[in-house]
Amino acid sequence: MNLAGLTDSLAAWRSDAAACPECGANVEVGHGLCLGCLLGIGDGDDQLTGEEFRAALSAVAVADTHWRLGNYEVLEEIGRGGMGVIYRARQRHSRRIVALKRILSYHSDSRETLARFRRETEAAASLDHPHILPIYEVGESDDGVPYFSMKYASGGNLQEVSPALRADPREIVRLIAKVTRAVQEAHRQGILHRDLKPGNILLDGNGEPLVTDFGLAKWLDASSDLTRSLTIFGTPGYIAPEQAEGPSAEVTASADIYSIGAILFDLLAGRPPFLGEHALAVIRQASTNSAPKLRSLVRHADRDLETVCARCLEREPQARYASAADLAEDLERWLEGRSIVARPLAFPTRLSRWSRRKPALAASLAGLFLLGGVILVRQLESRRLAATVLANQEATFSIAALPLLDLDQGTPDPVLAEAITIALREDLRQLGPARVTLLGETSPFWADTANVDDLREANRSSHSRTILTGSKRVVGDKLRISLRLLSAGTGEPLFARSVETSPDPAAIRGALQGLARPLHDILNAKDWSALSIRGRDPGWRDERAREFIVAGRQLMFRDGTANLDRSIRCLEEAIKLQPKSASAHAYLAATCGGRMHLQWDSQLLARAEHEARLALALEPELPDAHRSLAGVLGQKEEFAAAVQEQLRAIETGGAEEFVCSLLGQTYISLGQPARALQWLGLARHWASRPGDYDALIGNCWVQLGDDARAEKAFRRAAELQPQASDGWIGLSFLRLLQGQFAAARAIVAANQSEEKGSDTHPAEIAAQIAFFERRVEEAERLYRALAERDPHNGIGCWAEVSYDSALGRLEQMANREAAGLTTLREARAKELHSPSGVHSGADFYRLAALSASLGEKSVALDYLNNAVEAGWSDARSPRLDPRFDSLRDDDRFREFLVKLSARIDFMRKAALEQSAVFAAHRAAGAVKP
């Protein structure tokens, strides 16, 4: 029987089959409406005009008031609990259907309550796992009541399908294993669920489970008065006994493991482990009695599954599985037909339990029993081990290798990956049975990917326990190969190492020889949780410090100085508690850097750098620390050094959207648009919001002089993100460079009305068109308005026309030469004493433009050469820019422009070759078997 399909094909199957008293049918649609009656309503009574209908409804004077919540249109109520209500809703712009939860308004009187709801919701929203129902947005309605939107799970929940599932234990275990992995991820982030039950496990359209309401149970569940008076939250039948007994502070991850066991038990047996007449009775039973054996209820149930349930349902938290990872592992072993790790409770454990009840007697017997007990257990274990070890070993020692990412080219390298595969296979087999396979025919985007979806997909096609991937690049005359071993199930990094070697095959082979032993040890290890960098970090291990780190990291991603200041304080607290937490230092560096971004502060910048270097001293392989340092270096305009740190971030943590986009942007600043394109292409592939990188890609093609590709990218940006201005501004600038002033103006005219408050770019491009077109009066008016509104002085805009330089030049053009010279001199002095220094191509280019306007031709030319050396690569703007008018007839200027154009042509050809290489990889990867 096919189960998941029922969730929508036939929806839920009721076990009771009461026929409708009216029509005798026994099928219902929503709200308990009998389908038979719905088909027979008002037979023969069809006379109704639209007018009558509207009048009748208008007469019921109950207007809808709250059918808009923030950005959402509420479609219908789909559930209601003690404190909250759930709607099906539609997001206005994307038209996406979501589920929306909010607190009922009469619970929203306390500010503290609201703040706590918001805090905990935001924590839950930070969870990212394929089997955790994603929370899209946490918002606040007009009346100040917080709500959150999440994925609408169209397949119902486990409770609804449980009767149909019962016949299929494999399907049950498959679902619960995934649920357990999701819970493991939440635990890793320091979030407990506290109310796992079948109703909280939703199913998507494909019948895949999605765990919902992490840590939010108390907000959303209809707890009875009884349970609330006990100040416990959770559902009798599924909550751990200690959860019912003690204050919630003492509840640990093992309470969630108990609940998973209870759900598994329920699905297999058709009822939860404990039943009672009322909630209190159930809770009392759970805390005084042992759970019944699964096979006492279902005689043919699998013996191993009985053991798994029993291990989860132990009353003592310490006697349960040590972690969700262990439980998931056992469930997956069962699915793969391997023997599970959990044993029926061993004799020593029983003894200790008994001894707790009868301490005096036990003490005297302990010496006698101990020896015998240990021997007995050893014998049992070894016999069992011998029987299964051969069958399991190859699967245990399995590695699937993905292509390496060539960091110099931004393209995948399957050849080196194959060489590594062969070498590792040889070396590992020296140590025992092992399976090392190459996933050669893969997407080019899989090379060194840190993207969970990619890894999941790779895992699906490899059936290996681990995935090996990494990168290579040339450092001096050496080849640096960085490898990462990841858990195929979770994508968690287990091992990372870089080796440097001569680039010849024999040397590479030699360099790889030391890898087999550590990889073998990792594959052999029972518990991977201590292997990750996070597992080593004292900040993540200390519960209080971890809370500060998690809070600090969340605040870091929010807008506004207040949030960043709060983030800094949280991370400082974490460091006070655990001074050696590399993560805390790395995040503090990132936050200081982010704060700096809003307001220049050289002390803060120095602090950010100090923290980042501290983090790296503590943990040289921490990707976040490399990212933070890269950010600091970028702000100091030390772009080449920033690139090195970004590459280190990839070498230690793999490639993903964020780091690839930063690399792309850094390469733009370095005047290497061809390189930038490779990385932006990868970022675009993983973009969480489509259209995020297309305008940047367009900029690169503009710089490279490929207008057709630039136009395509800008159009895509404008289409995918119509609310943003980057796309159409890029198009307008392109027209400007092409000398098509009217077309450039038309684009601005068509779009400028959508200008947003703080976004000055639309006004900048309008001013720039007027300036280049030499409409002096209008340009001056526009630049004056901009200078008043925007303290950034237009730095970083297209063609680097700073407001004061334009105004100075415009004054000259309006025959106010003296005023113009003063403005220009002041502007140049400001540039030269800029707090961030003069480093970049853009910095030199602005100085060149000012000097040219001031009539200092030789100085201007020197600056132009400096600019090109530092990466300036726009040969078209200077031809149009009035600030370079004084050089117009100078042969040296002409020569300069010719040389720059030739250089750009060369870069363009390189970029096109690169993109052809990548396209070839993509074509090869697309032909998957």
Added chain:
Amino acid sequence: MASDEAKDVESSSRFHTTRWSVILSSLEQGEDKTRARVALSHLCRTYWRPVFAFLCRLGYSIPDAQDLTQDFFVMILNGNFLERANPERGRFRSLLLTSLQHFLKDAHAKRTARKRGGEVELISWDEWMAEAPSRLTVPAQALESWSPERIFDVRWAATVAERSLRSLQEECASLGRQRVFDALQGALIASREEVSYEALSRELGVGVPELRNALHRLRQRYRQLLRSEVAATMENPDKVDTELRYLVAALAAGGH
């Protein structure tokens, strides 16, 4: 927006283009076939659940049933489904089921369906289900005893009823009366004496006579929408009552 619509709902423009009768006649008159295809694809999107449920009941795995459903519709939209002379073509429902059975008998179709692995997607399943969620519940014992054909019919009936309810809800919402709909929808099928107008009146804070009248009108409007929905699947709209009786019979206990 809907000003002229309700005068005679059965001829309202909203359903006009996607009507089965219109599709058939436009073909006979040799009109533009692309329009007929677009209209047909609308009908297919509406009635995918019965097809999917039928396949699930036959024992196909979920991914296979999904692929087969997609492939079946692709076959219908690209193939000669419309041209096929068939005494059953008077009802879209019958023709769809017969075609589905033919499709499954065609071993070749099954093979290619597997191979293609669902790369041709009319629309993603998740979106499909989220746009028009279904809340059908069926007694457990029916799981084993009902034939795939009966499940197809029951699913069909549920689709018709749920779509009509949803249209009614949307009309209420557009008049700013979503809450009224939510409060009254449970009473749509209740017999007159069962409805507690007093309780509803207290809940909504409006008078009983207005509520009574509104419920009466909601029922009438629902009936119009339901007949429209059914008529859209018939070649001869006069036979709407026959079709409704058929669907009711499919639900009744002891059938098939």
